[in-house]
Amino acid sequence: MFHSNDSLILKLRSPALNLRIEALNELAKMPSEYAIKLLIPLLESEDFALRKLAVMGLGNHLTPQSQHLLQQALMVETDANVLSEAANSLFDFGESAFPALVQLYHTSDHWLVKKTVVALFTDGPYEDWLAQVQES
Amino acid sequence: MATDLCRLAAGVGHPQSGLYEEVANRLQDLITNGTLKSGDRLLSVRKLIQQLSVSLSTALEAYRLLEDRGLIMARPQSGYYVKSTALQLLWEPHSTQLSPKVCCEFDMSLAFQLLSKTPEPNIIQLGAAVPSLDHLAKFLK
Numbered sequence: 488m489f490h491s492n493d494s495l496i497l498k499l500r501s502p503a504l505n506l507r508i509e510a511l512n513e514l515a516k517m518p519s520e521y522a523i524k525l526l527i528p529l530l531e532s533e534d535f536a537l538r539k540l541a542v543m544g545l546g547n548h549l550t551p552q553s554q555h556l557l558q559q560a561l562m563v564e565t566d567a568n569v570l571s572e573a574a575n576s577l578f579d580f581g582e583s584a585f586p587a588l589v590q591l592y593h594t595s596d597h598w599l600v601k602k603t604v605v606a607l608f609t610d611g612p613y614e615d616w617l618a619q620v621q622e623s
Numbered sequence: 624m625a626t627d628l629c630r631l632a633a634g635v636g637h638p639q640s641g642l643y644e645e646v647a648n649r650l651q652d653l654i655t656n657g658t659l660k661s662g663d664r665l666l667s668v669r670k671l672i673q674q675l676s677v678s679l680s681t682a683l684e685a686y687r688l689l690e691d692r693g694l695i696m697a698r699p700q701s702g703y704y705v706k707s708t709a710l711q712l713l714w715e716p717h718s719t720q721l722s723p724k725v726c727c728e729f730d731m732s733l734a735f736q737l738l739s740k741t742p743e744p745n746i747i748q749l750g751a752a753v754p755s756l757d758h759l760a761k762f763l764k
Binding site for chain 2: 504508543567568571572575578598602606607610614617
């Protein structure tokens with residue numbers, strides 16, 4: 488178990504994108520408790536690409552803990568790429584996560600973050616939420 | 624379109640910094656070859672990332688690049704669409720190739736030699752003014 492755990496972490500930290508995606512897919516099939524434990528250290532990494540992977544991975548485990556971690560990430564994260572992915576992951580939690588997305592839209596100045604929130608609400612019957620993030 | 628995107632997905636799995644450019648170029652190809660026609664709605668960003676296994680930022684940057692190229696447009700609260708002018712833009716030449724002007728050396732000393740000979744009576748000044756016919760008629764009277 489520890490051996491596979493190590494190889495999974497190595498894959499997650501690999502510079503090769505395909506290996507990272509492979510690791511994320513493996514993590515998605517694992518028990519949430521175990522997967523989230525592996526993802527938390529990545530959330531605190533200095534490398535934005537690893538933080539991005541972490542928030543992507545958390546989106547595959549719809550638990551209150553991962554929702555909490557993602558909402559926390561929205562508040563402390565400064566990188567637009569990571570914020571964008573965190574928003575995408577949070578969207579899967581449904582309407583309970585939408586107020587945080589609206590807030591993110593209004594607090595971020597980055598086009599990628601704003602476009603992300605709009606694109607997410609566009610992908611479904613969420614006219615009321617879309618109205619709150621009208622593009623200026 | 625799904626099959627074409629599957630082919631696209633096969634080509635975008637490798638790690639490259641310009642991944643979004645690759646996605647944009649492949650989508651542009653779909654517009655060029657007529658798979659995507661003007662007015663067609665593009666896949667939603669979330670569907671695109673699912674089909675291509677790319678990140679959301681990659682998908683959004685690809686759509687933004689296509690917007691910058693004038694090929695697609697975002698309609699508020701609706702999504703991305705192929706612009707009616709997309710094909711026209713793709714068929715127009717990107718720039719006109721102007722051939723450089725050929726410059727020849729000109730020997731200025733020849734001009735000075737001619738100027739210096741103008742007082743000589745046996746040299747006709749072809750550049751001199753010629754009176755109009757009206758003036759000549761008056762002169763002949």
